[in-house]
Amino acid sequence: MTEKAIDSKLVHEVAVECGFDLVGVAGVHPVPDFARFRNWADRGLAGEMRYLTDHRAEMRGDPESLLPGVRSIICAGLVYNGPEPLSTEFSDIERAWISRYAWGEDYHHVLRWRLESFARKLRECADFEWRVCVDTAPLLERSLARAAGLGWIGKNTCLINQNLGSWFFLGELLTTMDLEPDAPPPDRCGTCARCIEACPTDAIVPSPDGRFEIDARLCISYLTIELRSSIPEAHRSGMGSNVFGCDICQDVCPWNRRAVEAAGGEFRPGEFAPSLERLAALGEAEFRALFRDTPVSRAKYRGFLRNVAVAMGNARLERFRDALVKLAANPDALVAEHAQWGLRQLGY
Ligand code: SF4
Numbered sequence: 349m350t351e352k353a354i355d356s357k358l359v360h361e362v363a364v365e366c367g368f369d370l371v372g373v374a375g376v377h378p379v380p381d382f383a384r385f386r387n388w389a390d391r392g393l394a395g396e397m398r399y400l401t402d403h404r405a406e407m408r409g410d411p412e413s414l415l416p417g418v419r420s421i422i423c424a425g426l427v428y429n430g431p432e433p434l435s436t437e438f439s440d441i442e443r444a445w446i447s448r449y450a451w452g453e454d455y456h457h458v459l460r461w462r463l464e465s466f467a468r469k470l471r472e473c474a475d476f477e478w479r480v481c482v483d484t485a486p487l488l489e490r491s492l493a494r495a496a497g498l499g500w501i502g503k504n505t506c507l508i509n510q511n512l513g514s515w516f517f518l519g520e521l522l523t524t525m526d527l528e529p530d531a532p533p534p535d536r537c538g539t540c541a542r543c544i545e546a547c548p549t550d551a552i553v554p555s556p557d558g559r560f561e562i563d564a565r566l567c568i569s570y571l572t573i574e575l576r577s578s579i580p581e582a583h584r585s586g587m588g589s590n591v592f593g594c595d596i597c598q599d600v601c602p603w604n605r606r607a608v609e610a611a612g613g614e615f616r617p618g619e620f621a622p623s624l625e626r627l628a629a630l631g632e633a634e635f636r637a638l639f640r641d642t643p644v645s646r647a648k649y650r651g652f653l654r655n656v657a658v659a660m661g662n663a664r665l666e667r668f669r670d671a672l673v674k675l676a677a678n679p680d681a682l683v684a685e686h687a688q689w690g691l692r693q694l695g696y
């Protein structure tokens with residue numbers, strides 16, 4: 349079979365065979381939104397995320413640096429949503445909120461495995477070079493997925509699909525094949541501003557081009573996962589019980605009201621909304637064991653305890669006093685300082 353035999357219909361058929369919920373094709377020149385991304389990073393809105401501002405930033409505008417000869421990027425989506433309540437429906441302040449995407453198996457492994465299987469199946473039809481990217485390679489994956497027709501980028505900056513909502517992971521298959529690109533769908537946010545109004549830290553801000561962008565330095569996802577140092581005090585109360593990521597701007601999005609649920613069980617939580625007391629008492633080895641092979645391990649033990657201390661302070665429950673006193677004596681100054689802040693919220 350020749351390369352011509354691989355068309356949109358076949359790409360969709362193979363994607364379904366491999367268990368993907370969404371698929372589409374984007375061209376590579378020019379890379380969509382690259383100038384916008386650079387402008388965002390240059391204004392400091394990426395905070396301390398050096399992988400967005402160092403030499404890897406430029407690579408995002410040049411997929412050739414990831415796969416020489418790349419001609420098309422196949423973008424695939426995999427739903428991770430489950431039947432559990434939204435964070436906005438959940439009010440047990442004794443428990444920690446972990447972002448929905450991080451409850452189950454690490455999506456990097458799941459998507460990589462499926463995309464590799466996808467590539468091998470397509471290779472049965474044509475000879476081409478390929479490379480799988482899942483979040484870790486410097487690619488503007490939401491912009492590419494939009495160009496590939498998977499959805500539009502909402503004011504909350506998530507990719508939203510009209511039928512599936514926004515609870516899905518993205519992965520890419522870079523190929524040297526010349527495939528017909530898909531077209532982006534219209535922006536369906538309209539006059540809605542629910543995500544902007546609901547964001548507890550006002551992290552969704554107008555961008556210079558009249559759209560919206562995230563000021564990562566204010567976003568709870570950044571503060572709880574990417575920021576390695578002290579969380580600015582001004583933002584701690586807005587964090588609520590979020591100890592890893594934040595789902596609020598997706599929870600309130602009307603396009604997630606009828607969001608579908610994942611077909612497989614790999615993204616279901618081992619333990620939904622774990623108790624803050626239990627998390628505060630975890631030793632480092634226990635933390636590693638509990639969150640091994642889940643995205644939560646990215647926060648690292650000390651960052652995670654820091655977040656737990658803030659969530660306990662925000663709960664303002666007397667029963668957290670002993671746990672916070674113990675964390676305040678932690679040899680790691682970062683953990684100790686946040687626990688002392690937590691104690692002050694309890695009135696100590
Ligand atoms: S993830 Fe949370 S903090 Fe970040 S923009 Fe959305 S609602 Fe705001």
Ligand code: SF4
Nearest residue numbers: 502503537540543601
């Ligand atoms: S909440 Fe409204 S404005 Fe925000 S992403 Fe969803 S539809 Fe768009």
